[in-house]
Amino acid sequence: MTTTTSWNWPSRVLATAGLALIPWIFALAWVAGEHPVAWIGLDVMEATGLIGTGLLLARCDPRRVAAAPATAVLLTVDAWFDVLTADPGTVLTAILMAACLELPLAALCTAVAWDALPALPRQVRNQLPGRRAGAGRR
Numbered sequence: 001m002t003t004t005t006s007w008n009w010p011s012r013v014l015a016t017a018g019l020a021l022i023p024w025i026f027a028l029a030w031v032a033g034e035h036p037v038a039w040i041g042l043d044v045m046e047a048t049g050l051i052g053t054g055l056l057l058a059r060c061d062p063r064r065v066a067a068a069p070a071t072a073v074l075l076t077v078d079a080w081f082d083v084l085t086a087d088p089g090t091v092l093t094a095i096l097m098a099a100c101l102e103l104p105l106a107a108l109c110t111a112v113a114w115d116a117l118p119a120l121p122r123q124v125r126n127q128l129p130g131r132r133a134g135a136g137r138r
Contacts, residue, residue, distance in 0.1 A: 004059070004060070005058045005059050005076055006059075006060065007058050008056055008057070008058070009110055010054075010057060010111075010112060011054045011055070011057040011058035012054070012058075013054075013105075013108065014050050014051075014053050014054035014057065014071075014105070014108065014109070014112070015050065015051050015055060015058070015103055017050050017054075017056030017101075018046070018047045018048070018049070018050030018051035018052075018054060018099075019047075019051060021043055021046060021047035021050065022047060024043065024125075025040055025043050025047065028040055028043060042077070042078055042081075043076065044079070045074050046071065046074045046075060046078060049067060049070060049071030049074055049109075050071055050109075052067050053067045053068045053071050053109055053112060054066075057058070057086065057112055060119070062119040062120055062121075063117060063118045064113065065110055065113050065116040065117060065119070065120060068109040068110070068112040068113035068116065069109065069110065069113045071105075071106075071109045072105075072106040072107075072109035072110045072113070073106075075102045075105050075106035075109065076102070076103065076104070076106045077097035077104035078102055079097070080098075082097060082102075083095055083098055084095040084100060084110060
């Protein structure tokens, strides 16, 4: 693991998106309707995942291979629940937020995880689901 930090555009986008969620979380605390703890908790986990993935990516830390897909799942679930639980007057806003923010960030997290796979040690890569025993060895 390296201690050098190199802020490329994906790491900046992810960390900035996570930081931007913080004021939203406080605003949500005032306006959240049903199940406010669930919605706030989900957004706190998303912010943590986005900031963490951005930092891990900036540091070229192979642990991003775990943080990035977990964050992608959280963002996708949030988009899904936002659209499904939206009132008729807010469904368009929920769809736009999902299409323009949550799902593109989830796709970026997925790309970060996919790109990080070669950085994993060979022993770990060979234990991934779908890999045959001995695959990748010469």
